[in-house]
Amino acid sequence: MKDKEKLHIEVEVPSKKIHVEHVYCSKGHSLCDPGKKIDGYPAIKVKAKFKNQEGILYIDPVFGSYDNIEENITIPKGGVVEFFCPECGVSLRDKDSTCQLCASPMFVFHLPKGGIIEGCQKKGCLYHRMKIVDAEQQISRLFENDTLESYL
Ligand SMILES: [Zn+2]
Ligand SMILES: [Zn+2]
Numbered sequence: 001m002k003d004k005e006k007l008h009i010e011v012e013v014p015s016k017k018i019h020v021e022h023v024y025c026s027k028g029h030s031l032c033d034p035g036k037k038i039d040g041y042p043a044i045k046v047k048a049k050f051k052n053q054e055g056i057l058y059i060d061p062v063f064g065s066y067d068n069i070e071e072n073i074t075i076p077k078g079g080v081v082e083f084f085c086p087e088c089g090v091s092l093r094d095k096d097s098t099c100q101l102c103a104s105p106m107f108v109f110h111l112p113k114g115g116i117i118e119g120c121q122k123k124g125c126l127y128h129r130m131k132i133v134d135a136e137q138q139i140s141r142l143f144e145n146d147t148l149e150s151y152l
Contacts, residue, residue, distance in 0.1 A: 019062040020044070023109040023117065025085035025092060031109060033058070038067050044109065046092060047084040050075050056086065063117075063130065077124040083107045094118050101127045 019041045023031045033045040036058050043058035048070070055073025060066055075081055082105075083092040094108035099120040109117045111132070119128030 020109075020111070020117065021061070022112050023061075024111075025088065025090050026108075026110060027085065027088050027090050028110075029085050029087040031085065032061070036069070038062070038069065039065065043069065045086055046107075047086045047089070048073050048075070049082045049084065050079050057081070057083070064128075066126070075123045078122060080104050080122045082121065093121070099125060099127045101125055 048057035115132035
């Protein structure tokens with residue numbers, strides 16, 4: 001199935017059917033924490049900032065499921081959080097995207113082989129999507145300074 005890497009696919013993933021095991025910050029640090037499980041799967045660990053609070057958010061790795069765990073931070077429903085890599089502190093915000101439902105900033109997680117998962121940073125907004133694109137397209141996107149929307 002090596003050819004899979006060459007396909008340009010946008011996936012409509014049925015909710016709660018798959019979970020992600022390999023997500024990375026833009027610098028390549030793994031965000032999956034085998035030490036913390038949600039629904040039996042390693043959670044996605046990010047540093048979360050909301051107003052003057054800073055804590056850890058464990059994100060449900062099951063696509064379309066939202067059993068997130070807040071640690072040392074309390075985010076009210078409707079609060080817009082910022083996510084950072086717990087390892088290097090890089091912002092996980094996708095500067096080129098805003099939520100199509102509520103216009104909040106979006107986070108982006110990088111998948112192996114150039115795919116991404118992006119989602120709304122507003123608590124309670126369920127907008128998210130997964131995209132699988134090949135590396136060549138990602139690179140040309142950088143040079144053309146394209147936005148993600150142009151691939152929708
Ligand atoms: Zn990092
Ligand atoms: Zn939203």
